[in-house]
Amino acid sequence: MRANFVFELKRILKRKKNRFAIGLFLILALIFAGFFSQTTFQGERVNQELLTQNNIYQIRTLRHVRAHNIPNPPVLAFYPQSIRLNTRRVADLQKHNWQQYARDSAAYFPAFIRWYQQGAAQNMSYPTNYGDTNTYPMGFVDSASYYYRYAASYYRAAANAKTVNRAVLEEASSAGSTLNFLKSDAMPVFFLLLIVIVCDQLVSDRKHRSIFLGQPVSLYRRTWSKTAAAISSWLILSVIAIALVAVINGLRFGFSDWLINHPLAHNGRFYPYFTQIQPAIELLEAIALLAILGILISRLAILLNLILKNEFLTALILAILVFFERAYWYPYCGIGGDYSIYPFPYFQVGRLVTGTQSSMYAQNGLTFAKGMLVTAAYVIVLEILIKIILLATKSGYLRRKS
Structure with missing residues (x-):
């Protein structure tokens, strides 16, 4: 044999x-x-420029809504928290503090997901990999919901890792x-x-x-x-x-x-x-x-x-x-x-x-x-x-x- x-x-x-x-x-x-x-790669990119642009957009939108007393509950409820977390994320990227960026991102995505599933997605900026291209990994819009949750789970794990860098956060490393x-x-x-x-x-x-x-x-x-x-x-x-x-x-x-x-x-x-x-x-x-x-x-x-x-x-x-x-x-x-x-x-x-x-x-x-x-x-x-x-x-x- x-x-x-x-x-x-x-x-x-x-x-x-x-x-x-x-x-x-x-x-x-x-x-x-x-x-x-x-x-x-189909997840969240580490893009400081686009993240900054999204944060500026949210700040201007929130000011406009408040100044004109526009009844927009999703913006009034979510944007203050989003702006606070994204401001920290931008600062983390400027300092190249990847582990802290992972922690702040792990806090950001659950908040984003809660409002997304309540039908307020049209008032939010998508994660950077989707926001500039308006394309979705599985060929249908709801697949973005999958990847929001995926990113939240991955960033939680990365936040507790001993060694974190940009390549790890973008899943560009070996694994x-x-x-x-x-x-x-x-x-x-x-x-x-x-x-x-x-x-x-x-x-x-x-x-x-x-x-x-x-x-x-x-x-x-x-x-x-x-x-x-x-x-x-x-x-x-x-x-x-x-x-x-x-x-x-x-x-x-x-x-x-x-x-x-x-x-x-x-x-x-x-x-x-x-x-x-x-x-x-x-x-x-x-x-x-x-x-x-x-x-x-x-x-x-x-x-x-x-x-x-x-x-x-x-x-x-x-x-x-x-x-x-x-x-x-x-x-x-x-x-x-x-x-x-x-x-x-x-x-x-x-x-x-x-x-x-x-x-x-x-x-x-x-x-x-x-x-x-x-x-x-x-x-x-x-x-x-x-x-x-x-x-x-x-x-x-x-x-x-x-």
Whole structure:
């Protein structure tokens, strides 16, 4: 079995299409880590100029409302507190007192959130990342509510950290960049690489029937050798890509944020709420989820190879599985009442382990534990189907006449 595994691993690395895909994947990971990782950031930017402008606007608006006795309860109630806190935040930035800025921001956002959810958002300045661009991370306005709460949770954790700087607050350091990378639209590229590797696992064997029929290992065990070789090589490449982002951004901005807890989103009755989790745990959960999803794709490729005997159709079906979520997604909606029983939302592993998927679909079931259980259940079903097909053909797929 071990010799068969090594043999399959060598076959994977010798194929030209695999070499090209692996090389392209690593180049893209290097480019992303070095140049584009900061563009995926969707939280609160540390922007002294814009914060000062927003504060001046609120001061002028409050004076105007008071001078003309304009009945505007949200402004009269919120702006005095907002001006006081933002004035302190501007002073903190001028002194480069990042830890105090985190404390004052941790006090500012809860006040902002309370008034936002009471319908007074039109009278307030948005956090700096939204106020100047008027764009929202998830493509709909209410996603701003998610990120207000996210920022409040993160700044509370940062305020208690021993080492805080601008890069840490903007999640530009090692841990923040890594988690934002896992939450980005780059994740499907990981699975595209796996699809390229596994789409022809059994189809290519038909070209060497006499060699493979002479092997002492049964075809079923041989399929697992193929799966193990594919998953091992793919996981190593995936970890390398993630490590590139972590190390390159860590060398540029520091590694200290691995010691700061990060927000973990939960779907509340009306609004999301956040607890705290160590970023290393989120990373390990993401890798574990990648592994079991990789097994799902590899075993499905085996099943499709047994039925279709065409690598292109196999690759197309696997790609549809990975990208199916994008075809119908709408805020808070899935394709059914309990969306957590389908495999589609789990391919965004970073969004799942950080709780973003749960908030996007307003479903508490979209968690790491549920993802592992659901994916494992689908793998078991695939194993049963593969066994049935191999038993039905008696001598196995490779002994069929081409």
